[in-house]
Amino acid sequence: MEHTGAIGVGQLLIATQPGRGGFFDGAVVLLIEHRSEGTVGLCLNLVSTAVSDEVRAEIEQFNTAPGRVMDGGPVNLDVVVALGEPANPEAPPPGWDRVIGDVGVVDINFPRELLETSFSQLRVFVGLSCWAPGQLEGELIRGSWFRTTARTEDVFADPEGLWRQVLRRIGGATGRWSTWTEDPELN
Template sequence: MESTGVPGAGMLLLAAPDLLDPNFAETVVLLLDADDEGALGVVLNRPTSVPVDEVLGGWGDVVAAPEVLFAGGPVGRDGALALGVVPSGPDHGPVGFRSVVGRVGLLDLDTPLELVTGGLDGLRIFAGYAGWGPGQLEAELEEGSWFLVPAEDEDVCRASTDGLWREVLRRQPGDLAWHSTRPADPELN
């Protein structure tokens, strides 16, 4: 009833209101891969206060605003993943770009900056990722911890991620959209 489809690359996981784990409360996770061996994604709405240039010199000029690292999840926080959105049209992105779904894909951070500049509609860099072992995500979906919904290209590199969770819920059909108006603390309602 609450989710649509099966977990796969390009789907969004929206934390259910009852998911209180501080790593995931009100998060929007873009799945980059999901199969029988598990799932991997990045949290789209957890900007940090760390400028990208502080960690990856020069990349601050290439990433979408705000030019900060995003906390992609609790796993592998000492590593970074770059997600980009290619322009519409026949171009498949710059060298080092690998499509995940639609116009969204991963960019190899070893790609020379001059080959990336101007080749993307947006780029975001994530420290860490969210990961699930075999069957774990499916179990969490079954217990109602997550809502599984389609992503839109614009979800990846928004200038402000404030309210992304509610906005994605609001655009869903049926009862799922109702959750977008739910107060943070239902006890206060």
């Protein structure tokens, strides 16, 4: 279902107009915070190439497959955020804040030795996708994003092909974007 109402936590932003370049080309962003001060999200389908080997070694071991650190966004590249699905959703661990369904933001200060047993799935992101007050609304009006409700499988999916997968799920005219190719003769 495509959203046309209010922006909210747990929604996905799916980039429109592929092939233009830039960070958000083909991006799928999960909104994790939306307040009057602005909106924060995490890009679900871009594997990070800017993480130091030391940081990578420390946090990749806790990641669910594909086991790589993700690029959460182009802002605050020193910020590390984890999304997790508790092993026991009826009794989530302390420091876990629900975003959608059984997926929530994990306190990065959570004891490392408990991460493996407290979460059935975990994905680590470096950087954020952020919008100032009113900025995301303007981008939506200009048609820069499609919006839909996120699902747990979106958060922990193989990042390759997620953009097309979500568009196909939305269906209709929006779903047709999933067939886009870089070869203009084939579009």
